[in-house]
Amino acid sequence: MLALGAQFVTSTTPSQERKDAAELYASASSQSLRISSYLSSASLGSIQAMVLFVHFLVNNNHASDAWAFSVSPHASLLEKQQRRKIWQAVLLQDTSLAVLFSLPPSATHTDVSVEGALDDSSSIAQIDPTDTAYIQSSWALANLVPETICSPRSLGMPVCTTARHKFKLIADFRAVHKSFPDVFKSLDPDNIEAMAKANERVVFQSLFLTNNYFHNLMLAYAFDSPDAPANIHATLDAAHDAITAFFLFFTHFEIEARAWWELNHRAFLEALCIGHVLKKVNGVRLERAKADIKRMSQIMQGMEDIEVARERTRALGEFLV
Structure with a gap:
């Protein structure tokens, strides 16, 4: 918990010092887990610690290590x-x-x-x-x-083997979304702003869940096969809703958005998906897609001190040439 908290501390302390402090706490946690021999006899406490440790690794840009560490x-x-x-x-x-x-x-x-x-x-x-x-x-x-x-x-x-299979999968996703409470369904900027003033926690939950849902819906629509072709317009619509949730999160909680690796990475993948189908659409969807990529590029440019961000900015820029 101390390691995770250190990642979100806002103070005059240099960022490198905060990073070093977070890694020190995480290292101590890892050593404690080893001492308890969690690999041979896992306890509830050790699993709880491992879940938190994985979350720390994800936020610290070690997501592949986190996946390998999860149990x-x-x-x-x-x-x-x-x-x-x-x-x-x-x-x-x-x-x-x-x-x-x-x-x-x-x-x-x-x-x-x-x-x-x-x-x-x-x-x-x-x-x-x-x-x-x-x-x-x-x-x-x-x-x-x-x-x-x-x-x-x-x-x-194949994610979907037939058109009927794809229709059912999309219907299943729609049913899940329909089950969400109304408070988790809004992407209206004014509504989100009002919610943020009243209850920031609800906005955190709403935007993270919305981004997660539409990201997976985007993957379902984007899958392409001879018997279940991709739906380009629906893919762009889902990707737009997903990345819009990230943009709203970034607007209201910039510090948390920059620190939350998972949300950043999903948004980048959504921008990539939009870029790959950019030439297959026109009109309103084309302009909206370009605007989404430009906004994501601008956010990435604000993270120029991170090499990964610079590489991602260059990758997104190629779609706008």
């Missing part, structure tokens, strides 16, 4: 609510990284229903119902993505 505990999901929550954290984390790297998910099935994701009187559900809704919405999406998106992409297999 899948073999335990009864109904034994304890705490064990269930840890399983949720591991599955959500693993699914997100599997999508980003086109790698196989550690798990594709779970016997915990969306409705049963939170059901005890001591849970956070008793404190803030919106947190419950966010967890259940994220869980609903995570139940769909591993087997339909992650597994086929990691194996180089």
